Amino acid sequence: MGKGPGLYSDIGKRARDLLYRDYQSDQKFTITTYSPTGVSITSSGTKKGELFLADVNTQLKHKNITTDVKVDTSSNLFTTVTIDEPAPGLKTILSFRVPDQRSGKLELQYLHDYAGISSSIGLTANPIVNFSGVLGNNTLAVGTDVSFDSKEGALTKYNFGASFTNADLIASLTLNDKFDTLSATYYHTVSLLTNTAVGAEATHSFSTNENTITVGTQHSLDPLTTVKARVNNFGKASALLQHEWRPKSLITVSTESITSSGTKKGELFLADVNTQLKHKNITTDVKVDTSSNLFTTVTIDEPAPGLKTILSFRVPDQRSGKLELQYLHDYAGISSSIGLTANPIVNFSGVLGNNTLAVGTDVSFDSKEGALTKYNFGASFTNADLIASLTLNDKCDTLSATYYHTVSLLTNTAVGAEATHSFSTNENTITVGTQHSLDPLTTVKARVNNFGKASALLQHEWRPKSLITVSTEVDTKSIDKSAKLGLALALKP
Template identity: 30%
Template sequence: MCAIEEVEVAPAAEVEPSPPLPEAPSMAPPVYADLGKQARDVFGKGYHFGVLKLQCKGKTETGIEITAGGNNAIESGMFTGNLETKHKIPEYGLSFTEKWNTDNTLITEIASEDKVAKGLKFILSTAFAPQTGKKSGVLKSIYKTDGLSVNLDSSLDLGGPVVNGAGVVSYKSWLVGYQMAFDTAKSKLTKNNFAVGFTSSDFTLHTYANDGAEFGGSLYQTIKPELEGAVDLAWSAGSNITRFGIGCKYALDKDAAIRAKVNNSSQVGLTYQQKVSDGITLTLSTLIDGKNLNQGGHKVGLALELEA
């Protein structure tokens, strides 16, 4: 009889389960003051009516950012200038900003971010006018986390600080915000605002109600990669006045863009922006009063921005 050898069969290797797919990271919503910012930028950025503007930006070898500029009002000839320096210390999460303007006001800001807690930022801002000796200060705090942004500010006034607070909550694509201001000296609520919005990758809707007396909203949409459009609407219960405007921005190419806007007062704003070369941008603006085309009163503006 033949002997039958037993052959040991190695156990099958266990198959490890595939790791779960990473979830899409949640993001903090914008702070209350930035709700509807995309639409406001369409109506506000790039327009310099009635002024000649020069702005220069640069950065030193040590990392100090310097911004200097000035505006000259064409009609009155009044000139205003400003100078700003900013120094960052990333390893400590600190930044120091100093500002000066031709009103002879000195402003100093010290900011600390993500050091006390992740997403928490503190800003101490002080202002001093040497001619009058007037001093003021504000302590600001901003906290951002998944689905929530909160900011709380307080003026540094021993006679009774004014406390400003706001919060924005996001759920999927919806945003709900509240903003308030409380005068501790008078024990009175001086601001009571609500906002509701909807946002997606190419569309933003923002509505608000301020103190139960002013209501409005804005709509922003990226129609095409080179074309942005916005609509703004507001109504005041006290004066029963309605404001309405439509604006757009069209990029002709990577170096040139045109902007246009019109409101229900028949004011038409036009601007052409051209990047002349690296670090040099020229902007021409005009505001046309459609109700008085033949009577003048139209405004023009020119801005030159230099960045090194």
């Protein structure tokens, strides 16, 4: 983990590198040679269809000064002079391109334990001035990136971002393109030994109302060979294999395919990216989904003994704000919430009893309509190996009874049942099921109801808190219909 918050360009960089770096849809080669005096010469060539692009780059290092000179096939001469640490933490970069007389730029970068600053100015009569700054440390950082056009007298760019980093994960949230693009990234190190990591990026454009979600992973087959793969919600899947066949010499093979067609109907892809930040007794959850919703929940645990406070809201829904208070006692459990609107919905639920017998109610009142929108009642009985409950829900329209019995704690074997009766439709639903652990990491479950629908699942914890689940469902009364198959993968740090 680096020292200090870094620069603004570092926010979300690890996830973007995992998802996009080294992927090629063209044919590219790069050859670098070194002279005895330390001068490096790099030749690059890229074939895009029938077009071939090439450049030659020379790098010269002398003490703390590095000079890069590059010539491309369009007769452009790029020169960059970097002075590293003329003062502690400072870097100076001068760049220009010939024959473009307006391309000159001077940039200063400064890194500190609690700040990272980068400022640049174009070397013209009416320059564009750019400033980016990050405040924080190597755990939490917030920053901005702003550009000002002195000729137009207007801001041409303003971005804001925040990042959270710990030992094995990096999460970031940025608002770019003049507040038009909201991006969230997540990077998680699964194994340092095999360089295994997973990453995700979710981007929403407010102007086009378009969402892009990309997830990917990387893994080192051996110290010299790495594989990467990614897929996005538009059905584009990519993979690459990179091998270091000699020191600093890499060969990379990548491919991209479209896994689904935009003309398919009846297939809906839903996804979300969730970031959780914990600080002392405060937990903040931020989630972005494919419907352009930003869910935020702030939980304060035990501001007073037994009390929990929860504030939640959803953007852009201005009526979604809600404040909830929960209180737990040896003989009572109370939860009360109120919507943060002019005419809120107020909810109250309370339970009285102990860890053997409990009775309770759950009531909601709409202050705008002046009426109860929900009233439920329930009771439960618990002992060492069974739990039974009876509830009356949906404004006393649905009566439900449940039963759970622990058969064996050693193998996590249990059976359960639920019987539900609807008074309005006079319909009964009875579901019975069981679960059993094949080993400490693998669990199987099965259930069937009186309508003939049978389901089963196999869940394996392949690493701590990371689960892979395979489930299936079949309608035994309609054997002509094919069974449904589901696959879920959950990765947690």
